[in-house]
């Protein structure tokens with residue numbers, strides 16, 4: 001039986017179950033509490049909720065029926081991929097169902113000549129590149145979670161990865177999606193041909209966090225695998241210099257395949273775990289990857305090394321083999337789990353800032369560590385200004401999570417004040433819903449609600465996520481602060 | 495209506511038009527008056543809203559007011575060896591606002607991406623005269639729906655783009671152009687074969703049995719590719735690519751021009767009126783009868799735009815491929831979300847709104 005614990009709810013769980021069973025076989029519907037438990041949160045475990053039911057459809061026709069049923073009965077629907085999201089986007093709704101796309105796990109077509117793959121949304125990100133590898137092709141966006149996260153989740157979050165600087169985000173690499181609306185209508189958005197007619201709905205759908213429709217098919221662009229990749233690792237005695245070195249690389253006209261930074265706290269956490277060979281004495285290290293033909297890579301590596309030494313790097317190493325390259329990266333890619341080993345819990349932030357404000361941001365974070373009494377390690381997609389501070393806390397200690405949350409909120413709001421954004425790739429979800437009120441003023445938030453209504457008039461898809469109500473913003477108490485005004489008069493300017 | 499010279503003028507003009515329900519026809523420099531649906535409404539002359547607001551070479555962005563000429567932007571970028579990588583056509587005096595609204599990209603699109611891929615943020619005046627800010631100046635920003643990119647190609651029907659921030663990129667250190675003699679089918683085959691290999695191809699143009707290929711990138715990469723590909727060095731490559739980008743090349747001459755966007759590997763549709771192929775096979779230019787061209791586009795899995803045509807034909811045919819009914823309904827709802835009275839460039843994208 002579906003649980004029914006909310007007296008004021010308008011959903012009749014027994015009726016919902018009956019309606020869903022009409023077209024969903026037994027193994028496609030979970031209703032028992034122990035079966036629902038694994039779905040109560042995504043990668044952001046601090047926020048949890050049990051849904052009324054979890055649907056695991058196997059066909060698009062079932063997805064359509066589920067959505068129609070929920071639309072008719074007024075039941076909230078939360079789509080879910082692998083549940084690796086870091087903003088609570090896939091956290092269930094207590095009065096709704098989770099629509100898991102886990103069984104949509106087939107790669108439908110790989111077209112070598114046209115360089116594209118048609119996949120179902122539950123296919124894992126890495127599986128696409130693995131399937132394309134025999135043709136010398138791959139799918140470029142590579143979130144660190146790529147062994148687990150799904151293409152559907154990537155589309156919903158506009159996910160990035162360490163190679164986005166040169167190869168773009170999900171939005172730059174998806175050609176077409178098939179979407180089912182909450183009313184059960186099927187839309188083809190985008191196409192294998194460039195510039196599909198009408199509004200660029202693909203741009204609107206990508207990064208829309210499951211708020212506008214349920215993705216049932218994705219066509220992605222594949223690109224030829226570069227012949228060679230090599231990575232330069234540079235140490236810096238202070239983070240400001242490392243930040244300046246990033247700007248210097250760009251100023252030299254180089255767009256590396258990846259440009260990442262880790263601070264001392266991050267390398268210290270990672271090194272014992274991965275043994276990547278990081279310089280533990282450095283305040284910050286930069287990883288700068290070059291890819292292309294062997295001649296091209298040699299030329300670029302020489303230029304990068306020149307720029308880095310001129311920028312004051314204290315040590316520079318260039319990967320001498322593919323194994324070494326992968327080892328240098330392994331530490332960066334395992335940064336989150338590595339930090340997870342040295343602290344009971346960690347909270348990953350995702351602000352973006354103009355690259356030149358990096359040193360300011362890191363000094364401010366150091367001040368916040370004292371203020372909140374929590375440590376923070378920083379990994380940074382430095383090339384595109386996307387910072388991932390990992391705030392370490394212990395959820396079993398009373399008040400600890402609240403301090404971590406306040407710490408995170410302060411980082412995000414400072415990101416906005418420095419001219420950036422509260423989220424570069426993890427999405428707003430439930431986590432950053434208040435900070436949306438800081439980044440946007442009332443007219444934009446109203447516009448977002450109108451867009452939502454154009455797709456989902458009754459607001460049944462992922463309600464309460466991504467876009468705050470104006471009421472919520474008023475409560476958060478910052479609507480009087482307008483864009484561009486000094487947001488943190490109390491904060492010391494660096 | 496007097497020309498607008500800044501944001502306040504745009505806001506008051508749109509508010510007045512909204513209150514009186516008077517349709518407005520948005521115009522930067524008018525370089526694309528020929529493009530899209532019919533022009534209707536009172537002229538909203540934006541030509542005075544110009545000027546580069548910010549340019550940060552190391553942050554890779556540039557912010558400009560809507561009527562800033564692209565030529566001015568390209569000149570300032572060139573000083574720092576940077577560029578608008580989507581190579582938009584200038585068509586005389588094209589402005590940055592019109593460039594984003596029309597969503598036209600040039601030869602380098604096959605390598606670098608389209609206009610929309612470079613839009614980072616906008617200041618928009620919606621159909622009620624409200625000023626809205628979306629996106630920003632950073633490369634990655636997933637807070638809220640991506641309205642900035644939605645505006646690329648919206649033909650001014652969702653709002654007046656008052657200011658726009660674009661991502662810019664360094665110019666490649668070296669470019670060289672090769673030419674090959676080959677027929678249509680062979681050109682399509684070769685382009686797709688090369689596309690699957692890690693070659694620094696930044697543009698392609700086929701016309702009259704000659705295929706031009708531009709290589710761009712690090713010196714070593716370009717030279718290695720040139721050795722691999724063979725072909726002959728083209729004469730005056732800069733002039734050639736400029737004429738392709740600006741459509742001053744004879745391939746685009748005449749009063750009727752269809753643009754077919756198709757999957758790059760789509761076979762030859764067997765239409766006689768092929769003029770040119772670009773973008774690795776994904777953009778093909780034709781003249782010819784509407785029905786035959788539109789059918790061919792659909793058959794190949796793409797769509798056709800009536801790019802240049804006599805007014806009577808544009809009226810009759812509509813410029814853009816028709817939308818499926820459900821999609822059209824969604825477009826209408828989105829249009830209403832930004833422009834409830836339908837006063838902004840009515841009919842410029844589709845006759846229906």
Ligand SMILES: Cc1cc2nc3c(=O)[nH]c(=O)nc-3n(C[C@H](O)[C@H](O)[C@H](O)COP(=O)(O)OP(=O)(O)OC[C@H]3O[C@@H](n4cnc5c(N)ncnc54)[C@H](O)[C@@H]3O)c2cc1C
Pocket residue numbers: 042043078079080081082083084085086088089090101121142143144145148149150151152153154155156157158159160161162209210211213214215216336337425426462
């Ligand atoms: C260790 C770790 C490292 C990470 N590294 C990165 C990184 O480098 N870059 C990065 O961008 N992210 C990263 N992430 C975040 C996360 O992996 C991405 O956001 C990913 O795209 C989520 O995919 P998922 O399948 O797990 O989606 P879920 O978490 O299941 O869902 C995410 C959102 O997508 C919606 N959704 C899912 N499927 C669909 C669908 N078919 N239709 C409509 N909506 C749908 C959900 O409703 C939800 O709002 C990381 C996460 C972890 C845990």
